[in-house]
Amino acid sequence: MVQNGQVFKILVVDDEMSMRELLEILLLKHGYDVRCAESGSSGIEAIRSDPPDLVITDIRMEPVNGIEVLKKCKAVSPRTIVIMISAYASTELAVEAMNEGAYDYFPKPFNNEELLSVISNALRNRGEEQSVSDSREGLLYFGCLIGESAPMLKVYETIQRVAKTGSNVVITGESGTGKELVARAIHRQSARRDRPLVIVNCGGVPENLVESELFGYRKGAFTGAASDRKGLVEAARGGTLFLDEIGELTPVLQVKLLRLVQDKTIKMVGGTEEIPVDVRIISATNRDLERMVMEKTFREDLYYRLNVLHIRVPPLRDRREDIPVLARYFLSKFTKDLGKEIHKVSSYAMDILCNYEFPGNVRELEHIIERGVAMESSRIILPDSLTLSMHRRKEQERTVPAVRSEIPIENFDLDKHMAEIERRMLQQALSQAGGVKLKAARLLGISFRSFRYRLLKHELATEDELKEE
Ligand SMILES: Nc1ncnc2c1ncn2[C@@H]1O[C@H](COP(=O)(O)OP(=O)(O)OP(=O)(O)O)[C@@H](O)[C@H]1O
Ligand SMILES: [Mg+2]
Known part of the structure; x- marks a missing residue:
């Protein structure tokens, strides 16, 4: 391929004639300057006499194998990119190749388009461009958010706009999309940044506990209330109150919250006095609040007061461009945490990630990379280290069952x-x-x-x- 007016030289080393021919035709068709060698030793000779920009070599060859070709190539021409292919999906050989500096590894049969895209990316990224793109990668927005896809840029823009106002905000989005991070970013950008951000989870806890947590209680309000205790709303005074899983609030609590939102006052459990409190409320939910309003399970008046501004965080599968950036960010985070030297997610593994549906969104990707780093014994994340559920592709079911009585065929834990x-x-x-x-x-x-x-x-x-x- 011609990039910036340059024709790149590629050497194909394979002892199998059909493979040499296939690659030669494919690469010639895409504008590369291609040479072929039918053995490891003739490949090494060709690299010595005229170092190519990129080498594609088979791993299993006799007597000189692809790993030898790779080693010699790195010694003679360190800037040459080496991509390994192998008919035997041997993880050990792949691991060894990666540790010796191979750029990538493809098991045969491979997808031509994938190979071409890896080749063109590898060549494009060589040299200065690489360092520029590397330093830009993993850019953190508001100190915590990663991703530069168009939908995320829109989210950042909204965060900035929303932060400047003091209005209440509702953040919606599937589980694990980063709603809490968005709430933190808003608080951090707002005029209230020096006051507390208090996070309350409204789901999964009985009503009376949420009530006393939120509003506090007076001594003697119930058995065990030995003294007055302030609630979390008061702890957030002057700052931001983040109400997570707002859709789980019971009708009784919805009324009490309405009082806070409308009159800016609270009543402690067991108390009569109305205590004024100034807080900004950011709520989050993965439920469809509007629908709950229609079904009358969520109060309309409360909904409109909480939802003055609205941010929708898109699911990860709607911003697939962010997957590689996030994967690399988590990779560097967990390699540091776990003290491992893994520098890359192999493109084959990355391809699987990029095609995965991510029902658990960014949180799921984070866990996959964490497990991958823990399991991987080479210096690169290979598909084998990605958890099995990974291999469920787009077309497959994407719901994660909570509790079910039937045992699913796949991924049951x-x-x-x-x-x-x-x-x-x-x-x-x-x-x-x-x-x-x-x-x-x-x-x-x-x-x-x-x-x-x-x-x-x-x-x-x-x-x-x-x-x-
Ligand atoms: N854009 C992002 N950049 C970096 N990390 C992210 C991003 N989005 C999410 N994460 C990480 O993914 C995990 C889940 O994010 P978070 O808790 O904010 O999601 P959530 O939408 O609140 O999920 P839930 O609905 O389940 O509460 C966290 O560990 C968070 O740090
Ligand atoms: Mg959350």
């Missing part, structure tokens, strides 16, 4: 399933027992100690809260 059931039973017991833990434990037929331990495990209560009781 018994431990996760059981943990989810346990968590739900704890919540149900708490709510049935009106928040009284001893009673809830009894309902579940377990000891109080065991109950407390499980609450902590599922983060349904904190150490401090349990101590206070």
